[in-house]
Amino acid sequence: MSISDSTSSATDTPLADLPATLQRLRAAWQAAKPDQAQRRDDLLRLRAALKRRLPEMADAIAADFGHRSRHESLLADGMTVLGEIDHLLRHLKRWMRPQRVGAGWRLWPARAEVRPVPVGVVGVIAPWNYPVNLALIPLATAIAAGNHVYLKPSEHTPRTAQFLQSLLAEVFPPQRVAVALGAAEVAGAFAALPLDHLVFTGSTAVGRKVMAAAAPNLTPLTLELGGKSPAIVCADYPLAQAAARLATGKWFNAGQTCIAPDYVLIDAGRSAALVQALRAQVLARYGDFAAADDYTRIVNEGQYRRLRGYLDDARARGLEVVELARVEPERAERERLIVPTVVLQPGDDALLMQEEIFGPILPLRSYRTLDEAIALVNGRDRPLALYPFSHDRAQVEAILHATVAGGVTVNDSLLHFAANALPFGGIGPSGMGAYHGRAGFDAFSKALPILWQSRWAASDWLKPPYARIARLVDLLLR
Structure with missing residues (x-):
């Protein structure tokens, strides 16, 4: 499957390394799922590293574009990402709390809750137009939700891709965040990995290819596409x-x-x-x-x-x-x-x-x-x-x-x-799903329903012979 029309380079990640890297990320996540303290520490260190290296970031983007307004890079790929991380840090504790819900009188005295739990390894395929913003905002949100991340930056901005690889290696160990570099062949193989969630930002045409590649694994997708706005x-x-x-x-x-x-x-x-x-x-x-x-x-x-x-x-x-x-x-x-x-x-x-x-x-x-x-x-x-x-x-x-x-x-x-605080996403050919803020945290989490049964439970009566509860059932159905 061709995800782009670029040619490969000497820096491409070998295709054989992709599943091995995913296996390493997933095994490390399974062995030590990040708690709230770890997530906050990760976000704080990512924020500090990015802020310190903003001039380097702007230089890399400008080199990839031939000329990119330095102010636009600092605003769109710097300040916006830092602001999103601040928002995640501000609300993370509240978002992680289980939500108590009613179990209903029929299940009394059981208790029910919905608990947000991480899904595992989130893949991110980032585009070239805002190559840091559209890589790090989904990455940071996935980290906030307790996941490990596998990032594929755009091959159209190779210097920025190398900057991202260096930045993330400074902040995260390789078993928690990994970066794959390469063009069409690498992107196609990346989209076909059995990830626990995949975020793709790009054109509608390529989004369809990504969706087709992910379909055999039933990989959940967030597709941020385009169209004529x-x-x-x-x-x-x-x-x-x-x-x-x-x-x-x-x-x-x-x-x-x-x-x-x-x-x-x-x-x-x-x-x-x-x-x-x-x-x-x-x-x-x-x-x-x-x-x-x-x-x-x-x-x-x-x-x-x-x-x-x-x-x-x-x-x-x-x-x-x-x-x-x-x-x-x-x-x-x-x-x-x-x-x-x-x-x-x-x-x-x-x-x-x-x-x-x-x-x-x-x-x-x-x-x-x-x-x-x-x-x-x-x-x-x-x-x-x-x-x-x-x-x-x-x-x-x-x-x-x-x-x-x-x-x-x-x-x-x-x-x-x-x-x-607003979810960002498309609809129909312009995309599916959404992220940013709480919407992203929820997208990269599993809403786990949990019923806590009590020592005594009405379910003890839900067994044959049913004749002993026939009258009660008849009353409940009226």
């Missing part, structure tokens, strides 16, 4: 503010974000004004792109060519393609630099409306009524994120009632991902 700008919402918040969501990390606004639906007659407001945002944020140190480049040549292909297709269809900044073509090719770009009124047949864009290209389509906008959203697969923009609560509620999405930020974009 829409923004709906209603007629009452100020365009300047909409442009500012869309610009952050779309051009942070040069749009290489699974929950970036993929296209915008704008009320008829305001699309030209929105383009001008977006142009003003580009100028205010990046100037004339003479250096563009705060603007991230496209991660590799394959992704760059794919995005250029969308623009070529749009121009071939006669669509209006508006580049909101200008750079020399030679520089753009050399640096894999695609400036913020808007495509006006693309039809459903345009390539950029058929696939998740995952780059700094923003299609704008007009709608006449809110019902029309909702129908456009519902005519596609259920998205990973949805962004309604309106100060009219009734309009927002109408959108939320009529659509289904993995998550929602109202009057902004991206930010529901950063709310530690």
Whole structure:
């Protein structure tokens, strides 16, 4: 099974080592399941090591991308991870407590509880776009739940993968956290391991392959996929503010974000004004792109060519393609630099409306009524994120009632991902399951039901001959 189209390298983990490593992790977990003190200590040491090595992390990510805004790396791959670890530490004691539940009068005087217990070894297949965030947040959550972890970082960010391997080796012994390096063959074999839970973040197409590889083992999955996440700008919402918040969501990390606004639906007659407001945002944020140190480049040549292909297709269809900044073509090719770009009124047949864009290209389509906008959203697969923009609560509620999405930020974009208490996950083709905060702790735990029987129990009567309790049963069934 091909999980990616990358070639292997000399640093690839030998395929024969994968099951042996899993066996080592599971045996160590079985021999000494982490208690609360161990989990807290692990999280604290991981936090301290990551915080100390943040400059090294940012350098590794920048080297993999060709250029990645240092501030974006520190925010998205540093601060967000540290914040999630803090949230886990703050709530871990309470989450670990067994929950007393009623056993029902028929089982009196028995007591019942639900106890969260770790599942064993959690596998994590991390992507390249936020290569530390999307590796360490599920890893830290699995550790908080009392598991051991087997991590497979993305081969598209090899320096960051090596950084993660070094960081985790500093914090954890190899029998508790292990890292597998490699490309397609390694990723396919990793997904086929009999893990106790597997987290995958990536495209829907690859997610289907991961699910197929995991199916023979019935491995429980959390799939964080993608799709075309829409923004709906209603007629009452100020365009300047909409442009500012869309610009952050779309051009942070040069749009290489699974929950970036993929296209915008704008009320008829305001699309030209929105383009001008977006142009003003580009100028205010990046100037004339003479250096563009705060603007991230496209991660590799394959992704760059794919995005250029969308623009070529749009121009071939006669669509209006508006580049909101200008750079020399030679520089753009050399640096894999695609400036913020808007495509006006693309039809459903345009390539950029058929696939998740995952780059700094923003299609704008007009709608006449809110019902029309909702129908456009519902005519596609259920998205990973949805962004309604309106100060009219009734309009927002109408959108939320009529659509289904993995998550929602109202009057902004991206930010529901950063709310530690909110579960993060998709639905349908955009994913299954969720993690972050309590949702992640629960996902990587088994809710173990336990009934504590008393010295005397009604069950002592549940045996033949039943004639002696026939009248009681008859009364209970009335």
